[in-house]
Amino acid sequence: MPLIQFLNRPKNELEAGGRKSAPIQADENEPVKSCPSCRKSIPLSQLWGNYHCCPFCGHHFRMNSRQRISFIADSDSFQEMFPDIQAQDALQFPGYQNKIELTKKVSGEQEAVICGTAKIEGQTCGLFVMEPYFMMGSMGTAVGEKIVRLFELATEQRLPVLGFTVSGGARMQEGILSLMQMAKTSGAVKRHSDAGLFYLSVFTDPTTGGVTASFATESDIVLAEPGATVGFAGARVIEQTTRKKLPQGFQTAEFLMEHGFVDKIVPRNQQRQTIAALLKMHEGGAGHGEAAIHSI
Amino acid sequence: MVKQQYTAFDQVKAARSNNRPTGKDYIDHLCTGFLEFHGDRQAGDDKAIVAGVAYLGDRPVTVVAIEKGHGTKERTMRNFGAPNPEGYRKALRLMKQAEKFNRPVLCFVDTSGAYCGIEAEERGQGQAIAENLKEMMTLNVPILSILIGEGGSGGALALAVADRVWMLEHAIYSVISPEGCASILWKDASKAPEAAQNLRITAEDALAFGVIEEIISEQDLGKASFYDGLREKIQQELNDLCAMEKDHLKQARYLRFRQIGTKGMEEG
Numbered sequence: 001m002p003l004i005q006f007l008n009r010p011k012n013e014l015e016a017g018g019r020k021s022a023p024i025q026a027d028e029n030e031p032v033k034s035c036p037s038c039r040k041s042i043p044l045s046q047l048w049g050n051y052h053c054c055p056f057c058g059h060h061f062r063m064n065s066r067q068r069i070s071f072i073a074d075s076d077s078f079q080e081m082f083p084d085i086q087a088q089d090a091l092q093f094p095g096y097q098n099k100i101e102l103t104k105k106v107s108g109e110q111e112a113v114i115c116g117t118a119k120i121e122g123q124t125c126g127l128f129v130m131e132p133y134f135m136m137g138s139m140g141t142a143v144g145e146k147i148v149r150l151f152e153l154a155t156e157q158r159l160p161v162l163g164f165t166v167s168g169g170a171r172m173q174e175g176i177l178s179l180m181q182m183a184k185t186s187g188a189v190k191r192h193s194d195a196g197l198f199y200l201s202v203f204t205d206p207t208t209g210g211v212t213a214s215f216a217t218e219s220d221i222v223l224a225e226p227g228a229t230v231g232f233a234g235a236r237v238i239e240q241t242t243r244k245k246l247p248q249g250f251q252t253a254e255f256l257m258e259h260g261f262v263d264k265i266v267p268r269n270q271q272r273q274t275i276a277a278l279l280k281m282h283e284g285g286a287g288h289g290e291a292a293i294h295s296i
Numbered sequence: 297m298v299k300q301q302y303t304a305f306d307q308v309k310a311a312r313s314n315n316r317p318t319g320k321d322y323i324d325h326l327c328t329g330f331l332e333f334h335g336d337r338q339a340g341d342d343k344a345i346v347a348g349v350a351y352l353g354d355r356p357v358t359v360v361a362i363e364k365g366h367g368t369k370e371r372t373m374r375n376f377g378a379p380n381p382e383g384y385r386k387a388l389r390l391m392k393q394a395e396k397f398n399r400p401v402l403c404f405v406d407t408s409g410a411y412c413g414i415e416a417e418e419r420g421q422g423q424a425i426a427e428n429l430k431e432m433m434t435l436n437v438p439i440l441s442i443l444i445g446e447g448g449s450g451g452a453l454a455l456a457v458a459d460r461v462w463m464l465e466h467a468i469y470s471v472i473s474p475e476g477c478a479s480i481l482w483k484d485a486s487k488a489p490e491a492a493q494n495l496r497i498t499a500e501d502a503l504a505f506g507v508i509e510e511i512i513s514e515q516d517l518g519k520a521s522f523y524d525g526l527r528e529k530i531q532q533e534l535n536d537l538c539a540m541e542k543d544h545l546k547q548a549r550y551l552r553f554r555q556i557g558t559k560g561m562e563e564g
Contacts, residue, residue, distance in 0.1 A: 141557035177557035186429035212422035232422035233412035
């Protein structure tokens with residue numbers, strides 16, 4: 001290949017003339033969603049059939065916890081636990097009770113995290129999935145309690161834990177009690193870890209505040225979805241505090257990986273496979289790897 | 297009750313006052329032979345956290361204090377008591393050292409929060425705090441934390457996963473600043489006094505919620521008699537905690553946090 005041609009060679013599928021897959025054909029009556037990243041209109045069926053990712057640019061849309069469980073767990077393997085643990089309005093914070101009632105109706109969920117056990121390619125694990133459509137996954141006493149119970153159960157039954165995090169942080173309507181959930185969940189994670197058990201977390205958009213500063217980052221292996229916002233302080237607060245312009249891509253999953261705080265970025269369509277492989281490798285928890293070598 | 301005349305926001309102002317003793321004042325007045333140690337052994341030394349070893353009476357202790365500083369120059373140098381990840385990592389390093397040499401840990405907490413900066417995020421502010429929460433929960437030596445001024449969210453909690461947490465009478469402990477809460481909920485930071493009231497951030501609230509064990513009277517705050525009384529109290533508490541069997545100590549610490557906020561939740 002002549003040098004000039006080599007230098008101008010297509011760098012990706014798009015430059016080479018586009019993907020070979022069939023063009024997306026929209027039914028005229030089908031509702032469409034506009035992609036915030038590439039601005040193309042996506043027919044809903046195409047979005048749903050593609051793990052809620054844009055079929056054009058790969059942008060990962062937020063998805064609710066039940067949808068996530070349906071694509072990550074083996075079918076009918078998920079058994080929900082502690083569904084009745086609900087937020088307490090211990091502070092009698094103005095408007096909180098109403099907000100909770102309304103959110104329950106709109107989201108169909110009782111709290112901002114769903115916990116249980118599931119199988120992933122046949123391997124049993126404790127599973128928690130946070131709910132972006134329930135007060136943006138904020139952590140109050142109920143979320144803390146559910147996470148702690150899941151880790152305690154997993155420690156008792158010697159199960160690995162897989163968790164998908166989405167959170168705006170601690171739930172301020174529960175004040176200091178929300179803050180304490182950071183310590184409480186961290187304690188449960190530590191005990192699970194000290195028992196030699198495996199914990200895998202996946203940052204999804206957005207994972208911030210008190211959840212980033214507690215159980216989300218305390219895992220053995222940290223995965224993240226492409227483009228997810230992940231950080232401790234809010235970007236606007238940082239801008240106001242420092243009066244500096246934030247760097248390009250600040251607080252994205254890619255930014256965190258660049259700075260050494262994420263093990264691997266895994267697109268949604270590869271998550272099930274990757275997670276299954278990791279669960280398999282850590283089957284039985286600490287010491288298993290050695291045992292496996294000896295048995296050869 | 298005398299306290300009725302203060303609003304929650306008065307408490308916030310009192311807790312933030314420049315006239316209060318800061319972390320290092322407590323170390324200097326309560327302890328003898330303090331040697332400050334620097335650095336997290338990874339990236340740097342955070343001046344917002346002062347830490348090292350000292351004697352409390354005749355007991356060696358590891359002390360960790362968030363220091364706001366006095367006067368504009370020192371306050372700037374201390375980053376106004378807003379720690380960076382290096383500060384939390386330095387604290388954890390010295391706590392691990394305390395564990396090795398079987399010294400109890402004494403923390404003085406006074407911060408509006410962990411620093412919100414670009415570099416702090418780049419160096420993993422959230423990860424640093426999380427690491428402290430996790431490791432402090434199972435540290436093999438007693439930990440006593442005293443909130444002496446502002447207890448600002450995760451940045452304060454990162455030094456307050458302890459066997460006993462005490463608060464000064466006019467200190468505050470909150471998940472978010474009243475200003476932050478007001479601007480998020482009502483898009484109006486000037487409603488901070490209302491937010492302060494609703495967030496229940498006073499020492500009395502924290503005691504009622506089981507978040508702290510004790511309120512320290514501010515009678516004679518900063519005077520010799522104040523420090524003498526406090527020193528005696530700490531010594532007594534450390535005697536009790538050091539006498540506890542390690543596994544029992546750690547179990548009690550876990551359960552201490554485990555039960556917070558569970559009132560009224562269904563059993564199961």
